[in-house]
Amino acid sequence: MLHKITNLTVRDVRFPTSLEQHGSDAMHTDPDYSAAYVVIDTDCGLKGFGLTFTLGKGTEIVVCAVEALAGLVVGKSLQEIVSDFRGFYRLLTSDSQMRWLGPEKGVTHLATAAVLNAVWDLWARAEGKDPKQIVSCIDFRYITDVLTEDEALVFITCVDCFFRPPEDQMLREGYPAYTTSCAWLGYSDQQLKQLCTDALKSGWTKFKVKVGADLEDDIRRCRLIRQMIGANNTLMIDANQRWDVAEAISWVSRLAEFKPLWIEEPTSPDDILGHAAISKALAPLGIGVATGEQCHNRVMFKQFLQASALQFVQIDSCRLGSVNENLAVLLMAHKFQVPVCPHAGGVGLCELVQHLILFDYVCVSGSLSHRMCEYVDHLHEHFTSPVVIHDAHYMPPKDPGYSCEMLESSVQRHQYPEGDVWKLHINK
Numbered sequence: 245m246l247h248k249i250t251n252l253t254v255r256d257v258r259f260p261t262s263l264e265q266h267g268s269d270a271m272h273t274d275p276d277y278s279a280a281y282v283v284i285d286t287d288c289g290l291k292g293f294g295l296t297f298t299l300g301k302g303t304e305i306v307v308c309a310v311e312a313l314a315g316l317v318v319g320k321s322l323q324e325i326v327s328d329f330r331g332f333y334r335l336l337t338s339d340s341q342m343r344w345l346g347p348e349k350g351v352t353h354l355a356t357a358a359v360l361n362a363v364w365d366l367w368a369r370a371e372g373k374d375p376k377q378i379v380s381c382i383d384f385r386y387i388t389d390v391l392t393e394d395e396a397l398v399f400i401t402c403v404d405c406f407f408r409p410p411e412d413q414m415l416r417e418g419y420p421a422y423t424t425s426c427a428w429l430g431y432s433d434q435q436l437k438q439l440c441t442d443a444l445k446s447g448w449t450k451f452k453v454k455v456g457a458d459l460e461d462d463i464r465r466c467r468l469i470r471q472m473i474g475a476n477n478t479l480m481i482d483a484n485q486r487w488d489v490a491e492a493i494s495w496v497s498r499l500a501e502f503k504p505l506w507i508e509e510p511t512s513p514d515d516i517l518g519h520a521a522i523s524k525a526l527a528p529l530g531i532g533v534a535t536g537e538q539c540h541n542r543v544m545f546k547q548f549l550q551a552s553a554l555q556f557v558q559i560d561s562c563r564l565g566s567v568n569e570n571l572a573v574l575l576m577a578h579k580f581q582v583p584v585c586p587h588a589g590g591v592g593l594c595e596l597v598q599h600l601i602l603f604d605y606v607c608v609s610g611s612l613s614h615r616m617c618e619y620v621d622h623l624h625e626h627f628t629s630p631v632v633i634h635d636a637h638y639m640p641p642k643d644p645g646y647s648c649e650m651l652e653s654s655v656q657r658h659q660y661p662e663g664d665v666w667k668l669h670i671n672k
């Protein structure tokens with residue numbers, strides 16, 4: 245069957261998470277977790293579902309960018325796309341006029357991710373893959389100085405299980421996760437304590453705390469969390485790009501007594517040498533640097549790795565150009581022996597990224613050392629196959645596809661601005 249793509253629709257779906265300060269950090273104080281949600285239809289009835297994550301305002305711009313790309317997708321067959329997926333990736337990212345709006349960054353790249361996530365979902369629902377096919381999806385342009393196609397093929401040891409539940413340890417125990425849900429910046433100390441108590445009871449051992457707005461607050465909050473979780477559990481801190489380089493070093497040094505494993509996004513996501521300086525200064529304190537949720541493409545990741553500017557690679561399923569570009573980054577991280585700990589949360593990111601991290605474990609790194617995947621406990625009820633967490637581990641998804649199909653009723657209620665949820669808030 246050819247699976248000819250006959251239509252692509254994109255909708256602006258927003259959840260009013262800012263009402264309760266869910267997702268708040270030092271830079272994004274009132275996020276409404278949102279998505280540009282894509283559905284592609286085929287002539288045989290099979291559909292593909294994809295999305296990219298946003299914080300509310302501006303989702304309409306991503307929707308426009310997806311619409312601008314739709315013409316490159318509709319009319320093609322799935323076979324035509326996947327038989328030269330590298331070429332198709334380039335068609336979307338390097339259209340000779342559209343690329344002026346990126347290239348491979350910003351709104352157009354988010355739109356590319358939404359569209360390609362839907363294509364991967366369709367492909368995963370349609371059939372399995374082999375290692376050569378997987379490598380043929382990666383655009384190696386600009387990264388051959390650190391990773392070649394031949395090398396990538398050697399790295400990928402077994403991909404039969406791509407998008408299917410692997411049989412081993414993963415099936416029994418799942419992939420280790422950490423939680424960010426206890427300590428958003430806008431939560432009160434009382435909330436922090438309650439959420440932490442609940443999380444400990446449910447088996448969580450690794451916790452991320454938002455920092456960066458006020459040092460005294462950070463000291464108080466980190467002390468509180470460290471006291472609650474004890475010396476043996478893991479603490480990470482996340483500043484969401486709040487500081488300049490020197491400020492990052494001195495601020496984090498003041499928090500070193502709480503023994504954070506990493507400081508995440510200490511400064512501008514584009515400042516590779518700044519991250520390298522921070523990494524170097526914090527290494528003697530045993531604190532690593534993590535970044536990636538706003539690292540806009542594989543070329544940036546390449547340089548972060550080359551410059552030893554990060555110790556934890558945080559890939560993002562919707563920031564990079566879908567699975568294609570995430571594969572390139574996973575393989576480069578493997579080459580540099582830097583662990584991948586993906587960014588997740590938002591809306592749909594956990595659903596998507598669980599596939600990438602399983603792929604990393606089963607097919608690329610084969611290791612869980614210093615590896616864990618972020619988990620945030622919001623909005624999963626809107627998906628047809630939500631993530632399953634058991635004892636602080638992601639259990640492998642069982643349904644075919646890329647797990648980001650939303651319940652139609654949720655999409656309709658949250659569509660912006662006409663959905664019932666928004667009519668209610670706008671009329672208030």
Ligand SMILES: C[C@H](O)[C@@H](O)[C@@H](O)[C@H](O)C(=O)O
Pocket residue numbers: 266267268269272275299424482484537587588589590618
């Ligand atoms: C605005 C968002 O909630 C961010 O704070 C969030 O993605 C965060 O950086 C994270 O690491 O989960």
Ligand SMILES: [Mg+2]
Pocket residue numbers: 482484508509537
């Ligand atoms: Mg973060």
